[in-house]
Each structure stands twice: as C-alpha cells, then as structure tokens.
Amino acid sequence: MNARVNLNVKKDLLKYGAKDWNECFHCGNCTAICPLTDDNSLFPRRAIRLAQMGLKDKIKENVVPWLCYYCGDCSKTCPRNANPGELMMSLRRYLISLYDWTGISRLVYTSKKFELIAIVVIAIFVMILYINFTVYPAGDPNKWLGEDGGVLINNMAHWRKIHLADLIMAGLLSFFLITNIINMWYHMILKDKTVKVNILDYIKGLYLLPLHFITQKRFSKCDESVKTYWYIHLLLVIGYVTMFTMIVGFLEWFQTDKVHPFWHPQRLFGYIATVFLFLGIIYFYYNRRKKLRENSKYSHHTDWAFLVLLFLTVLTGILMHYFRISGMPKLTYITYLLHLMIAVPMLVIEVPFSKWSHLAYRPFAIYFSYIKNLAYKRK
Amino acid sequence: MENKVNEKIFKPKIVGFLCNWCSYTGADLAGTSRMKYDESIRVVRVMCSGRVDPTFVLKAFKEGADGVLICGCHPRDCHYHEGNYKCLRRYHLLKKYIIQMGIEPDRLRLEWISASEGAEFAKLVNEFTQKIAELGPSKVKQNIETFS
Amino acid sequence: MKELRIGVYVCHCGTNIAAMVDVEKLAKELSEVKNVIVARDYKYMCSDPGQDLIIKDIQEHKLNRIVVAACSPRMHEVTFRKALEKAGLNPYYLEMANIREQCSWVHTNRNEATIKAKDLILAAIKRVKWHEPLDKRSVPINEATLIIGGGISGISAALELANAGKKVYLVEKSNKLGGIMNQIDLTFPFLNSARQILDRKLSEVVNHPNIEIFLNTEIGEIFGYIGNFETQINGNKIVFGNIIVATGLKPFDASRIPEYGYGKLPDVITSLEFENMLKSGDIKTKSGKQPQSIAIIHCVGSRNEKYNVYCSRVCCLTALKYINQINSVLPETSIFDIYADMRTFGKYCEEFYSSTSRKNVTFLVFDQKNELPKIREASSSDKCNLIINFREKLSGEIIEVPADMVILMVGMEAHEAAKEVAHKVGVSMCGNNFYIERHPKLDPVATTTDGVYVVGTCQAPKDIPDSISQAKAAAARILATIEAKTVDVEVTTAFINEDLCCGCQTCIKVCPYSAISFDAVKKVSIVNEVLCKGCGTCAAACPTGAAKAKHFTDVQILSQIEGLFSYA
Amino acid sequence: MKPKLNLAVYWGAACGGCCVSVLDVHEKLFTIVEHANLVFWPIALDTKYKDVEQMPDGFIDLTLYNGAVRNSENEHLAKLLRKKSKILVAYGSCAHMGGIPGLANLFNKEEIFKRVYFESESTINPDQVLPQPHYKVSEGELEIPEFYNDVRTLAQVVDVDYYLPGCPPQTERLVEVFLAIVNGEQLPPKGSVIGAKDKTQCDECKRKKSDNKLVKEFKRPWQIKDDGETCFLEQGVICCGPATRSGCGVRCVEGNAPCRGCYGPPPEVADPGAKMLSAIATMIDSNDPNEIQKAIDTVVDPVGTFYRYSIPFSILRRKLL
Secondary structure (H helix, E strand, O other): OOEEOOHHHHHHHHHOOOOOHHHOOOOOHHHHHOOOOEOOEOOOHHHHHHHHHOOHHHHHOOOHHHHOOOOOHHHHHOOOOOOHHHHHHHHHHHHHHHHOOOOHHHHHHHOHHHHHHHHHHHHHHHHHHHHHHOOOOOOOHHHHEOOOOOEOHHHHOOHHHHHHHHHHHHHHHHHHHHHHHHHHHHHHHHOOOOOOOOHHHHHHOOOHHHHHHHHOHHHHHOOHHHHHHHHHHHHHHHHHHHHHHHHHHOHHHHOOOOOOOOOOHHHHHHHHHHHHHHHHHHHHHHHHHHOOOHHHOOOOHHHHHHHHHHHHHHHHHHHHHHHHHOOOHHHHHHHHHHHHHHHHHHHHHHHHHOHHHHHHHHHHHHHHHHHHHHHHHHO | OOOOOOOOOOOOOEEEEEEOOOHHHHHHHHHHOOOOOOOOEEEEEEOOHHHOOHHHHHHHHHHOOOEEEEEEOOOOOEOOEOHHHHHHHHHHHHHHHHHHOOOOHHHEEEEEOOOOOHHHHHHHHHHHHHHHHHHOOOOHHHHHHOOO | OOOOOEEEEEEOOOOOOOOOOOHHHHHHHHOOOOOEEEEEEEOOOOOHHHHHHHHHHHHHHOOOEEEEEEOOHHHHHHHHHHHHHHOOOOHHHEEEEEOHHHHHOOOOOHHHHHHHHHHHHHHHHHHHOOOOOOOOEEEEOOOOEEEEOOEHHHHHHHHHHHHOOOOEEEEOOOOOOEHHHHHOOEEOOOOEEHHHHHHHHHHHHHOOOOEEEEOOOOOOOOEEEOOEEEEEEOOEEEEEOEEEEOOOEEEOOHHHOHHHOEOOEOOEEEHHHHHHHHHHOOOOOOOOOOOOEEEEEEEEOOOOOOOOOOOOOOHHHHHHHHHHHHHHHOOOOEEEEEEOOOOOOOOOHHHHHHHHHOOOOEEEEEOOOOOOOEEEEOOHHHOOOEEEEEEEOOOOOEEEEEEOEEEEEEOEEEOOOHHHHHHHHOOOEOOOOOEOOOEOOOEOOEOOOOOEEEOHHHOOOOOHHHHHHHHHHHHHHHHHHHHOOEEEEOOOOEEEOOOOOOOOOHHHHHOOOOOEEEEOOOOEEEEOOOOOOOOOHHHHHOOOOOEEEOOOOHHHHHHHHHHHOOOO | OOOOEEEEEEEOEOOOHHHHHHHOOOOHHHHHHHHEEEEEOOOOOOOOHHHHHHOOOOOEEEEEEEOEEEEHHHHHHHHHHHHHEEEEEEEHHHHHHOOHHHHHHHOOHHHHHHHHHHHOOOOOOOOOOOOOOEEEEOOEEEEOOOEEEEEEOHHHOOOOOEEEOOOOOOHHHHHHHHHHHHOOOOOOOOOOEOOOOOOEHHHOOOOEOOOOOOEOOOEOHHHOOOOOOEOOHHHOEOOOHHHOEOOOOOHHHHOOOOOOOOOOOOOOOOOHHHHHHHHHHHOEOOOOHHHHHHHHHOOOOHHHHHOOOOOOOOOOOOOOO
C-alpha cells in the first residue's frame, strides 16, 4: 500500500506548534546548514516534505526529528522563513503523541484545557492520598521536633510510605514510557523490512543510551552559539537526575529527621542540584520570555506548563526544606503536600506523555538510528 | 591523448571541412572556451556542408591528408534548410567510392557539430586523431608520387 | 592576371596568439613565400593602427591581395574588409587565417601550433590568389506586408505597421481573429481578462483602413524575395515587401500520454478545457459535483524526451493562475499542484508564485525523467474520483494523491500548418517544427530568408507579452527596411556560367531558396542572386562546373587545400 | 603548293578502335593523303621503330598517339614520338585519361599476372611460367617490353600538346582538326582539348529534361522500360552525360544507352568522376540515412560507373594496395 497524501496531518501539526512550514519550497538550505545532518539521515528538509504531504506512517517511522536539537540555524537560514526548526520541534511533539498508545499525549498536546484539568485531577488525587496516609502535625509542636530543632518529617510522612508511592508511580510511568518506546522501536526498526538488525547490532549500540541520556552529546555538535545552552541544559539534567536519584532511589537517606550539617553530602547534593535546576529554569524561562533564540521563539503551552511546574516543584521543595530545618512542622507538612501536588502531576504528565519523554526518546532514537545504520552498512 | 599519439613516429594531418554556421562556430567556441585538442586538424571553412564537393575530399587525400573530417549542422538544423542532407548523401556514396579505391573508410568521417558544441568538437578531433593514428599514415600521396 | 602582390599580417592579439604561436618567426618566413610582398606581425591587427598598417601597405606597395592571420573570420572579417575598402581595394581580396580560436587557444604545444598556423596561412595565401572582386547590390522595397496568422502576435504586428501608415494583408486560416487567446479566461500574473484585452485590439484591427483581413484563407505559393514578394489570395495577386509569419501553436494532445488516461477518465481534463470551465464560472466534475480536491499536473508533453524536450513556458504560471482562481471560487477545495520544476521567470511572476504558494495548495514534485505520474479511477472506498500515483521526488516516497478532478497542463506544439507555411515562405524549422530564427540571441525575430520574420508561438513557446514584443519588434524591423527604401542583398551568391551550363537542371531542386530557374530559351540554369544565400550546394551538385559559389569557388578551395600541405 | 605534312599515328595500350576511327575517314583519306605523308602508322604501314629513331627531331608535324602507357614499349615510343613530333596529340580516351585499360589500376602487376597467367579459366600453366623482360636463349637474348605496375595517361609520361577525346574520337572531329592544322589556322593554346565542346552532353541531348531529378533508387539500363524520350537520369539510370564533354554527337544516348563519359570532363572540372558522383548522390530523394544507404546500394560499382575511362587521370589515379 502506497502512502496516501493526507492533508489533515497538516492541519493537525498546527496544533502541535508548527509555524509557517508550508512556505517551504524545498531549496534545501536548511539541510545544508544543519551541523547534525549527515548522509545517513538528511534533515530537516525531507521531514518537512513528509509533513506537508501528511504521510503519517512515514513520519512515525522517521527518526530524524530526534536527531535535531534545535540550534535554530535552519530557521535563520531559511529564505522563506518557513521555520524548519520549529517544524522539527512540532514533529517531536507529534511523534510523542504517535508513540503514545493511550492517546493521553495527543490530548495534552492538542488541548490546553485537558492538560490543566489533568494536572488538577492528579494533584487532588495526590492530596487525598497524602491526607489519608500521612499524619498532620497537630497538638504539641515539640512532639514533632527533633533534638536538633528540625522537623521530624518521617513521623509525619514516613519515607517508606512515600518511597512506596514513588516506586508505584515510577513503575507506572516506566510502564507507559517503555511501552511507548516499544511502539517507537516497532515503527522505526521492525516495520522497516529493507533492513535486518541483528542482536549484535543491538549490543554494539547499547552504550549510546546512557551516554546520550546524560550528556546530550550530539547537542554539543551544534555550533558555538549553542554551547551555553547546552551547558545549562546539562546542568539541568544533572540537577534533575541527582534529585530524582536521591528522592526515588535513596529516600531513606535523603529524607532524614536529623538535620545534617550544611556540608553533609545530603544537603550539599540537594543544594547543588537545586541551584542547577534553578539556573536552568531561569535561563530557559528568560529565553522563552524574551524569545532570545530560535528555539525559544515559539512556545507551545506544554513548554510553559513544564517550566512552570518544574519551577513550582523546586520552589516548594526549597520552602519545605527551609520549614523543616527551621522547625516549622505545619508549614513543612503543607509545603510537602504542595510539593507532591505539583511534582507528581508534572512527572505523570511530562515524563511519559509530554515534553519530558524526550529524555528517553532521544537516546533511544539515536540508538535505533545507529543500529539501523550498522545493519545497512552490513548490507 | 598526446601520449597515445606518438609524435615522433607519426603526427596525423587532418583536413576538416566545417560549415560556417554551426560547426565552424562550434570550433570557434571550443577556442573561446579554451578547450584543448590535438593540433592535427586544419580547417577549411565552407558556408554549408552542402558545399563540400567530393573533389575537395579527394584533393585533400591527394595532398597528403591522413584523414578528412566533414562537419555540418545537425539534421534539421541546417542554416540553409537541407544542405547537410545533401552532404550526407554525397558522403555515403563517396565513402563507397573510396573503399573501392582501397582507402580505409575510417579516414573519412562526417559528424554533426552545432554552434554550441565546442566540447563535442574538441572531443571529436581528439577521437578522430586517435583513430587516424591507429590507422597510420595515409598512402594516397605516396602512391601518387610513385605512380609509374 | 595582374601581378600578384600579397600582404600577410600576423596578429599577436596581445599574447592570445603570440603565447602559443611564434608570430615573429612566421612573419619572417612568410615574407619569403612567392608573391608575398610584405609580411608583418603586429600586436593588435584589428586596432586602428593595425588597420592603418594594412591600408598604408596597400597604398605603398600596391598590394592587391591581403591575408590576415588573426582571430576567427566570424569575429573580424568585416573589420578587415572595411580596411581594404578604405585603401581602395575590393573588400573580397581579403582572406583570414584563423590562428586564434582554432589554433593558439586550443593547442598546448607551441611548436606544433606554429606549424599549424603556418599551414593555415599558406593555405590562405594560395587561396587569396583566386579571389575575385565582388560588388554590393541592393533592391527597392515594396511597403506592404503580409502577415500569416491572426492571433495576438499577428494582430499586434499588423496594428504596429498599419498605424505607421503601411499596408497590411492579414491572412487567417480560421473564421475568426484572436487565435488561442479566444480560449483563455484570465491572464497571469495580474489576473486580467484576456477577453477584454483581445476585444480592444480586435476592434482596432477590424476597423483599420490600412489592414486588409482575409478570414478562412490559406496562403498560396509565394514568389519573389525581400522587397518584392507576391502571391495569390482568392484569385487576386497581391505584392508585398515583407512577410511576418505568426502561425501560432497547437495544444499538445494529452491522449498521447497513456499514464494520464486523458480521453478515458472523464475527470481528467486539459488546461484549455479548464479555462472553459473558468470562463463559464462552473467548476464541476463530469457527474456534476463540486470537486473536493483538484490536482494539477505540469509539463504535459513538455520537457520530456518521449514527447517534447522543450519547456512550453506558460504552463507553470497558468497553473498558479488556476490555484488562485480555484481558491477564490472554491476555498474549501484542496489543490495539489504536481510539477517537475516550477519555472516562474518574468516580471512579477516570481512574486506571483510566491504569493500563490502561500495559498491553500500542496505542491508535489514528480520525476519527469524517470516516471510520469499514473492516474487511475478511484475505488468506492476512496471517497474521490481519481488516484494519482507517483514517486514524489522531494521525499523519495511513492505516494497516492486523491483527486476529484485532474487538470493536465498541456504544452505547446507548432501549429499543424507550420510545415506547409515554412515551405511556402522559405523558412526552416527546428526538429520540433518551430521556426528557426536567424540568430537565437542576436536576431530572434528575423529568419535566414531575408524579408521573412517569425513572431509569437510559431517560433517557440512563449506567453502573450513576449509574443506581442516579438510581433512589434518584427514590425519595427520592417518599418526600418521600408524607411531605407532599398535593401542590400547577399553578394557571395552562386553564379552559373552560361558557357558551361549544359542545362541538365540538376541544380534547380537542390536550391533551398528556389533561387535557380531554367531559361528555356538559352537552355541554361540561371541564379536569381537576390534569392540566393550563397550556401554553395548547387556548386557541389553541378556536374559541369558551371555553377560557382562566389568566394567559395572550387579553385579557391582546392588551392587552399593545396596550401595546407605546401609546407613540410 | 604547300609542302606536305608528316603525319604519324601510334597506338599504345589500346584496343585499336582509335586506329579504326582514323580509317573511318573513308574517302576523306584522299584529302588527308593529299596534304600529308603518313610516315609512321604500325597498323597500316611497315615502318620500323628504327626508322622513326633515325628521323630528325621535330620531323613529324603531327602525331596522333592513342592508347594508354602500360609498358616500357609504350613509354619508349611516347618519348620517341614526342621528340620527333612538332605536335603531339593524345588521341582518344586511353591516351587522354587512361581509358578502359586504366581500369587495370584497380589491381597491381602481381595480381594481374596471377590472374592472367595462373588463374584464368583458359590457362594451363603447370610450370608457373611468367613473361620475363629479358630471357637468354641459345640464339641470344630475347627482349619483351616490361609490364608496369600502373597504367598512365600519355600526359603523365610526356608533354602533350592537345587532347582529342573519345572512345574512339569522332572521325569528323579528327578531320576538322587536321584541316585546321593544314590550313595554318590559329591553333588553341597548348594543353587544350580539341575536337570537343566546352559544354557537356545534355546541351546536345534531345531527350526531355525537367528540374525533377530526385530518385529513390538507381537502375541499370535493363531495369527500365526506356521510353526513348525522357532523360535517363530522370528514369533513374545513371548517365554521365552532364559531366562529359559533348562533341561525339550524343552517340550513346542516340543509341538509347546512357553516356559513360568517354569524352572526359568539361574545362573547369578537375575530377570528372567526383563531380558526377556528387551530382548523382544529390539526386537521392531522401534525408534518412538508411534510405540514402539503400539508394546508394543500387549504385553497384561507383568506380566503374563514374571513372570508367578516367582512373589514371583522376585525382587518386589508382587503387591503394
């Protein structure tokens, strides 16, 4: 069955944030200027073509949107101002929704309202759970304070309970994310009958997954102007991963009743991660607000949602920490609740269904593309 | 090219009859485009390939030409409508005649070169020179000189 | 023959020649050749001092033949002929040896190039001995003009001439003037009404006292030559000095392309059929429904090895015009514009493309060279009438495009009458039946037959403004020749020696210009030197040696050949 | 009374037809004898070569040399007669252009000997004996003329004053020329063709001609039903008339055979065959290379057709071997 041209995809992409890309008349300047494109994967021009024609299946099996880090050179070069960079961005959003078999992703991306409601619903759900499974610090405040004057947080919300909830959530999110990646794998690798990837290829490319997950190495291949951007993104990733590891992996160690001295690794790591996160948030926010860069010129509602939620998560986290070490149990309790009410919806929506899923899709896309090339070369 | 044509042993001399409007202009174009080709060719300009009298060809062989090249406008592009076709007809009969007279047919060649085909002309000269070099010197002149 | 006194001039052309040819050595050696009185080399022969050198030598040394070894005669033969004339010598006593374009510029071995240059010059010396003086000739001009074809080109030329007070005979084969423009709705890029433009012109033409219109008329045999043509129209003899051929075009027959199914699939239509729909304001499929999607296919019969290799020049812009028109009438209808290349040169045309491309249209590219799109009838599940299937070039994907209607942008071919008219007026055609202009760049209006001009789409595909420009240019050219009262004719013509001609008449059919006729009284063939263009084919065909191509005589060329071999 | 002229007639490589054409003067012989002494004419008189050798130089007023130069005897006599004659006329096609014997230039001596002495159907030569120019026998040395490799025209061997073409020349022309000399008329410049006209055959040909000479194929005379009126060329038969001097009285065409060109080329034509070949090729009614080739296939033997009488005289002179 040949690909049928479908103009609805074109209309659809507008909702995913594509701007003016129909102006494109395929001069190929974008591909020529792109520092990342190579003979194995030419973009962005060809991707624009697939989008213009609405060849949904072809888009779905296409890896190239993930190879783009949106340095914006293409958009700057485009003689028709067709914003190829933004189209690549939109295609990533579109792809996320295509990989997602639940359909939630599509709703998040195409409806502001849905995203908002989803956040609120999850937040309320978290609130109910929290209220039911934690202990409100009523009565004698001293009862809630440790010898060092810090709030005995584990009395209030024991790390075991929270850890359990974290693991359940992580499991759930991983389930969605992994099934979506399987979906992506099916379309990118399995469906393509022209090439057979063998087990050795899979093993050979495996190292790429952690490498690109942590470093976003390819991003640094974009030219000088994006170096700062990449560094800050890297800080953000480090901050996030540190926090995530400490919270989801080692909550017992991270959430202690004892207030450690400032130089204690628990606090130090927390502070550094927080600073990194904040720096990132401020930098990205400032970029988007001022439309400083090509990749921050256009902001989809999911972009803002992500930034705001992350900011609030960090903010509530800091406040909670402050209240805890200052011995203010009630405020600690409330900020802890708020922290969870923001962080959980953020993770639930962003990680498998929206912007944050790129932390998985990008390394996997690079991995798939690499092993596919191995198979091609063998052929 | 030059390596193949061994200059010391044999340097072919070719007479080219070129029509003014297409081939001669094409040869000029090869010049203005600074394309390089073998020195073997000596061009005689005629207004039309239809002017090429078989006598000219025979005369060239008699005087010592190792090859004779006739070039005209491409079919249907003749400046004078159909002169090139008349040349074509004469060329075929002339060829039959020279074969009977023991001259290698490859020593006579008719090609269409348009005014824009400078590169093709240069290529043709080199190719034809190469062919003539393979055939070796023409014996017509010597044959006439030793006629007894 | 008077004593032969030859002057030989070898040009350095700066270093253009001197770098590859030892010009000084040549001049020295050539001065020793028999009959060569002076041989010189000079930096730039074509410069004023260079020419003066020749003039001075002619006068001082009583030279009567000149050989200039320099650039191509196509470059400076006229220059040096003028110098000879200035010195009181017949200009045809000149012979040039082309040692630049065909020697110094194309060779790499200085020694060989010098030998070759010497051969060429010796040949010129041998040849020039036999040169004969030739005189200029001119004939008077009849002021009337015959225009063949009453389309927009013919009409424009007619008005231009008639407004200048000259008589015009406008002959049209069909029963009305206006040609293909009658079938067009709007014009690109400004979307003006073709009808309005045409009507204004037509009323002018019809009422013009200087224009005589012949409808339903085909042109008969034309006799004569520039300034003095004549023919019969409806039994009456008319005479005229110039001819404008404006026979126009024939739309490409789309049924020749099997892939498109034209004639079999009812909703596959040609651009001209679509023009008709636009004119009636009723864009409907054959079943009477409003099309949900319309596909436009470009280059139908154009730019394709199998049909016509040339570009028809108007189809791309016409397709863009359709996009605009469909957009405004049926804003909801999807438009697929399937092209091989988008060619929108011309004033305001790129702008037109630019603005149109931002409209509701999807551009798709097919690979003209390898595979044409295939149109098939859609199945009931497809929700459209037709499916177009092809490999989309910019993505490399094989795609299917659903459409309710397909418009084929048919290209232009020369009118079917072109060949016959070509024969009658004596102009030649390219391989594709368009007329050949005298020079593709320097003279795209005249033909190689003096007094015959080609305008509009009979010369090559072109749009309305280009046709009109060419028509008016031809008119201007004709007015200029009329103004001059007389016209110079070719002097290097053929000549038949009555003392040798046996009257076999072999030469008569050989002449492409019908310039040779048989004098039944003298029993010899006679060349009409006004008609003759000097190709010399008759001279090569004449078995008696009576027919001579002036300036290219047997003895001149045979001597030249001899000269090529007179040195080592 | 004027002193009588000394007249010589000699044949080189010839068929004898030219000598017969001299005899064809019939009763005019008396006129000739009245004005001339026949001093040398091997076919009619028993004058020995030795006698000629003993004549003083320039003794003969007019020599009609017919036949081509094929062997050493022809060459010797050509040179001898040149020395002894005031006016040497190349008489007939063979002396003029090589003639029919000139067709032997399509072969070389070796091939000819092989064919004649070994291979021809009527030859029995088991010892492979070949003629030897010198052969010793007991009585002494026998000598026969040496056979040359090439056939030459008279002018290619000695200086010729006039050419009187034809195979054979028209006898009337001979008489005219003879009387002109006798009467001391102003003779044409040396090297002229005499006894023929500048115009070619068609000028005198009575057949109907039109300007349409285009044909799709060429035919041999037996392939057409000749109407006796239409130009042969227009009937598709190759007739060399247009490229051949008139003067013969269009004898062949009058006899319903196309002209074969024995009278040779008109004044401005260097190579009669090439001109005729060019004219004939031009008449092919097609622009398509295949069709052209097909038409040319019907020109069976271009050399024999266009150079029947003129191979040694032509530009190429002989076949390359």
